[in-house]
Amino acid sequence: METVRSWTERDLRRLDEIVVEGERRFKERQPRSRALIGEARAVLAGGATSSWQIARPQMVWVSHGEGSKIFDADGGEYVDLHGGYGVGAVGHGHPKIVEAVAGRAPRGTHFAQPTEDAIVVAGELAGRFGLPLWRFSNSGTEATMDAVHLMRAITGRDLIVKVEGCYHGHHDSLMVSVSNGEEELGPAERPSSAPSGTGIPAAITDLTLIVPYNDLDALERVFAEHRGKIAGMILEPIMMNAGVIPPEQGYLEGVREVVHAHDALLAFDEVKCGVTTSYGGATGYLGVRPDIVCLAKAMGGGVPCGAIGGTEEVMGRIADGTYEQVGTFNGNPLTMAAARTTLTEILTPEAYEHFDRLAGIMVDGSRAVIEEYELAAYPLSFGAKGSITFSGSRVHNYRDFLALDDRFSQAHWLFQHNGGVFLPPWGKAEQWTLSVQHSEDDARRFVDNFEAFARALRR
Numbered sequence: 001m002e003t004v005r006s007w008t009e010r011d012l013r014r015l016d017e018i019v020v021e022g023e024r025r026f027k028e029r030q031p032r033s034r035a036l037i038g039e040a041r042a043v044l045a046g047g048a049t050s051s052w053q054i055a056r057p058q059m060v061w062v063s064h065g066e067g068s069k070i071f072d073a074d075g076g077e078y079v080d081l082h083g084g085y086g087v088g089a090v091g092h093g094h095p096k097i098v099e100a101v102a103g104r105a106p107r108g109t110h111f112a113q114p115t116e117d118a119i120v121v122a123g124e125l126a127g128r129f130g131l132p133l134w135r136f137s138n139s140g141t142e143a144t145m146d147a148v149h150l151m152r153a154i155t156g157r158d159l160i161v162k163v164e165g166c167y168h169g170h171h172d173s174l175m176v177s178v179s180n181g182e183e184e185l186g187p188a189e190r191p192s193s194a195p196s197g198t199g200i201p202a203a204i205t206d207l208t209l210i211v212p213y214n215d216l217d218a219l220e221r222v223f224a225e226h227r228g229k230i231a232g233m234i235l236e237p238i239m240m241n242a243g244v245i246p247p248e249q250g251y252l253e254g255v256r257e258v259v260h261a262h263d264a265l266l267a268f269d270e271v272k273c274g275v276t277t278s279y280g281g282a283t284g285y286l287g288v289r290p291d292i293v294c295l296a297k298a299m300g301g302g303v304p305c306g307a308i309g310g311t312e313e314v315m316g317r318i319a320d321g322t323y324e325q326v327g328t329f330n331g332n333p334l335t336m337a338a339a340r341t342t343l344t345e346i347l348t349p350e351a352y353e354h355f356d357r358l359a360g361i362m363v364d365g366s367r368a369v370i371e372e373y374e375l376a377a378y379p380l381s382f383g384a385k386g387s388i389t390f391s392g393s394r395v396h397n398y399r400d401f402l403a404l405d406d407r408f409s410q411a412h413w414l415f416q417h418n419g420g421v422f423l424p425p426w427g428k429a430e431q432w433t434l435s436v437q438h439s440e441d442d443a444r445r446f447v448d449n450f451e452a453f454a455r456a457l458r459r
């Protein structure tokens with residue numbers, strides 16, 4: 001049911017005060033991180049190992065993780081709901097992962113020749129996603145890049161359709177209309193193919209056509225306007241780089257119908273949703289099977305990983321050499337050992353029951369807080385993933401998401417961090433990731449902090 005609340009002028013004024021105070025406390029707690037940033041700048045560009053680790057008010061340097069907890073360089077302990085941007089479904093130092101990695105390492109960590117674990121991992125993914133053939137890579141970026149290459153190689157067409165605001169990794173074809181500002185988006189009914197970031201040639205971005213999420217009419221129009229020229233479409237079945245935006249009833253079925261009616265291919269980017277939302281990912285949960293599924297993040301149990309799976313027809317074109325899917329580290333034995341253990345011993349059906357139980361505490365608890373304090377917000381979760389969206393009405397696509405006031409998620413993020421819960425930075429875009437090692441107390445700490453935030457807002 002749609003809520004109709006909205007934020008008041010007073011809320012917004014109060015929010016600024018909360019952010020200022022939250023950032024002051026945050027920095028005060030972390031002098032060692034600040035010193036490390038200074039030191040790192042001499043040898044690491046920008047003092048970070050990835051530009052998206054640099055977040056306001058100050059990057060957090062980490063010492064170690066243990067179970068459901070992460071410890072910063074200043075000795076601060078947090079319930080880790082950041083999960084390393086959605087990787088951490090097994091938690092930290094899981095004894096089975098430690099055993100798998102420690103068992104593999106002394107016997108060689110790289111051969112560029114396959115090991116038997118690869119067959120087990122591929123078989124496990126085939127069962128979960130209902131797609132028979134798989135290949136491995138080392139990141140989500142590589143997985144979606146392979147999907148794009150494969151769709152082009154099979155159809156002999158160049159154009160790709162992508163959803164506005166979806167992030168699929170940092171390769172040229174898909175760094176198009178990802179997190180762009182309003183001024184770059186173009187008309188709502190005909191979004192622009194705006195490059196996201198620098199270094200991406202217009203000649204490539206022009207090959208990527210943009211459609212709004214949850215809009216079948218726009219999709220039909222794009223396919224009709226480019227008849228016979230579109231290789232395929234890639235999307236996150238549940239949008240997860242704009243908070244959590246679920247597909248509307250019938251949307252994914254409609255997408256598949258339109259794409260196939262034009263003899264194009266459909267790829268689901270399940271790098272985030274994959275093995276976190278349910279045993280069979282969003283594909284299994286929502287019951288719409290694409291031609292290709294891209295995976296990474298949580299499937300490797302914390303070791304760098306990536307995978308694409310597909311139908312016989314699609315993946316057969318790798319088998320017959322039409323598309324050469326390659327990579328020195330593909331099927332790396334350390335990754336395969338960790339992925340095998342993750343999939344066969346840790347992320348078992350019981351793990352998803354555990355995620356649902358904890359997510360229930362977080363969603364029900366935060367919903368009660370929202371009611372009590374009359375906030376314009378709503379929680380949503382799918383398995384291990386979830387978020388609170390600071391809006392009185394449902395967000396359906398990237399433009400709705402962009403209109404949300406960033407300060408709410410920033411203020412909430414600071415409240416959680418200062419209260420011992422580490423959510424991913426860039427709060428508005430991101431979501432929590434639970435692990436099998438999280439406890440009900442961890443979930444309750446999140447709710448308690450959320451309530452403290454609500455109280456401060458309404459003071």
Ligand SMILES: Cc1ncc(COP(=O)(O)O)c(C=O)c1O
Pocket residue numbers: 085138139140141142144167168169170236240241269270271272296297
């Ligand atoms: C949906 C989605 N696809 C692809 C990627 C890229 O994955 P990686 O960072 O492993 O290259 C990400 C990363 O956040 C993602 O969220």
